[in-house]
Amino acid sequence: xxxxxxxxxxxxxxxxxxxxxxxxxxxxxxxxxxxxxxxxxxxxxxxxxxxxxxxxxxxxxxxxxxxxxxxxxxxxxxxxxxxxxxxxxxxxxxxxxxxxxxxxxxxxxxxxxxxxxxxxxxxxxxxxxxxxxxxxxxxxxxxxxxxxxxxxxxxxxxxxxxxxxxxxxxxxxxxxxxxxxxxxxxxxxxxxxxxxxxxxxxxxxxxxxxxxxxxxxxxxxxxxxxxxxxxxxxxxxxxxxxxxxxxxxxxxxxxxxxxxxxxxxxxxxxxxxxxxxxxxxxxxxxxxxxxxxxxxxxxxxxxxxxxxxxxxxxxxxxxxxxxxxxxxxxxxxxxxxxxxxxxxxxxxxxxxxxxxxxxxxxxxxxxxxxxxxxxxxxxxxxxxxxxxxxxxxxxxxxxxxxxxxxxxxxxxxxxxxxx
Numbered sequence: 001x002x003x004x005x006x007x008x009x010x011x012x013x014x015x016x017x018x019x020x021x022x023x024x025x026x027x028x029x030x031x032x033x034x035x036x037x038x039x040x041x042x043x044x045x046x047x048x049x050x051x052x053x054x055x056x057x058x059x060x061x062x063x064x065x066x067x068x069x070x071x072x073x074x075x076x077x078x079x080x081x082x083x084x085x086x087x088x089x090x091x092x093x094x095x096x097x098x099x100x101x102x103x104x105x106x107x108x109x110x111x112x113x114x115x116x117x118x119x120x121x122x123x124x125x126x127x128x129x130x131x132x133x134x135x136x137x138x139x140x141x142x143x144x145x146x147x148x149x150x151x152x153x154x155x156x157x158x159x160x161x162x163x164x165x166x167x168x169x170x171x172x173x174x175x176x177x178x179x180x181x182x183x184x185x186x187x188x189x190x191x192x193x194x195x196x197x198x199x200x201x202x203x204x205x206x207x208x209x210x211x212x213x214x215x216x217x218x219x220x221x222x223x224x225x226x227x228x229x230x231x232x233x234x235x236x237x238x239x240x241x242x243x244x245x246x247x248x249x250x251x252x253x254x255x256x257x258x259x260x261x262x263x264x265x266x267x268x269x270x271x272x273x274x275x276x277x278x279x280x281x282x283x284x285x286x287x288x289x290x291x292x293x294x295x296x297x298x299x300x301x302x303x304x305x306x307x308x309x310x311x312x313x314x315x316x317x318x319x320x321x322x323x324x325x326x327x328x329x330x331x332x333x334x335x336x337x338x339x340x341x342x343x344x345x346x347x348x349x350x351x352x353x354x355x356x357x358x359x360x361x362x363x364x365x366x367x368x369x370x371x372x373x374x375x376x377x378x379x380x381x382x383x384x385x386x387x388x389x390x391x392x393x394x395x396x397x398x399x400x401x402x403x404x405x406x407x408x409x410x411x412x413x414x415x416x417x418x419x
Contacts (some may be wrong), residue, residue, distance in 0.1 A: 309351050
């Protein structure tokens with residue numbers, strides 16, 4: 001069971017409280033307008049935020065709105081779902097047969113569950129890709145979905161997070177990829193509370209739907225992260241195969257790196273998995289090489305490699321990138337000074353690798369989220385390095401975790417099977 005540690009970006013108010021069962025609990029102010037709750041909430045906990053003593057508002061990054069846009073948010077354990085699509089590879093999009101599907105009207109039931117019952121019919125037609133029209137939370141039970149306001153939460157009337165996961169899993173089981181339509185140029189009018197939290201919108205531009213999203217004005221860095229992350233969750237937590245961005249002509253950005261280019265780079269990188277057949281990978285040799293190339297001369301890499309560590313079947317380049325990302329994270333945590341310990345030994349039917357640093361450790365507000373995209377304690381960091389490392393390890397049927405280093409620091413633990 002994966003617990004949630006709440007954090008919210010709210011630079012506008014002077015005080016933020018989390019509302020739990022009607023009681024208000026103060027949140028701790030952090031850097032750059034972030035507020036943190038320094039304890040975990042179990043999955044299924046309803047909560048809301050109160051800004052400067054105001055009415056409870058949903059989490060801007062709410063993963064579930066079981067009672068709609070006016071109700072509380074609810075924590076979700078995304079690791080609890082039993083996926084059956086291991087090894088899935090989407091058909092080529094260039095030669096694909098795409099079926100655009102609106103969950104609310106595709107069947108009389110208007111839910112993910114009822115849509116699953118008709119997926120065999122689409123497969124029989126030769127459909128290779130199902131494109132879902134927007135499925136995020138919007139006002140009411142039925143609508144086109146282009147006026148969504150909770151961009152991380154699958155619509156409650158369709159079946160919520162569990163329903164969408166079941167739909168994607170079923171489509172993959174029938175050989176069909178799933179694309180999700182996302183709207184990054186505006187939010188709907190009902191239930192849109194983002195501007196009370198921070199400068200999510202700007203009056204520098206106008207869209208046919210009102211104020212434009214702030215991609216290049218004051219506070220834009222966190223807004224860009226918010227929208228990029230709202231796209232990445234469909235790929236990471238819901239196993240979607242791609243995204244369609246609606247009305248890109250109404251996305252205004254005068255930054256040096258346009259938000260569309262940023263999204264394209266990050267979505268492509270996050271979705272890139274190893275290709276081709278697996279081959280033997282000598283973990284000892286790989287870690288020894290990385291200790292020379294990824295650790296600067298100002299630091300010492302102490303290697304403790306058991307000669308009995310088995311060779312695994314895998315993809316060398318993605319694994320090298322994954323371990324390199326973890327090592328770079330350790331180097332940055334230590335400020336480029338001190339020592340990093342790298343160990344490898346046999347473990348069950350595979351190998352266990354640990355990478356230990358003696359830096360400041362993981363901030364309490366990042367515990368439980370350290371492998372999430374954009375979860376970073378480093379100024380200017382994106383947090384994608386560890387997210388990609390986790391994706392690669394799990395693709396190799398392995399696991400990755402982090403725990404405190406005795407005396408200070410962080411220790412990353414990776415287990416890989418020999419297959």
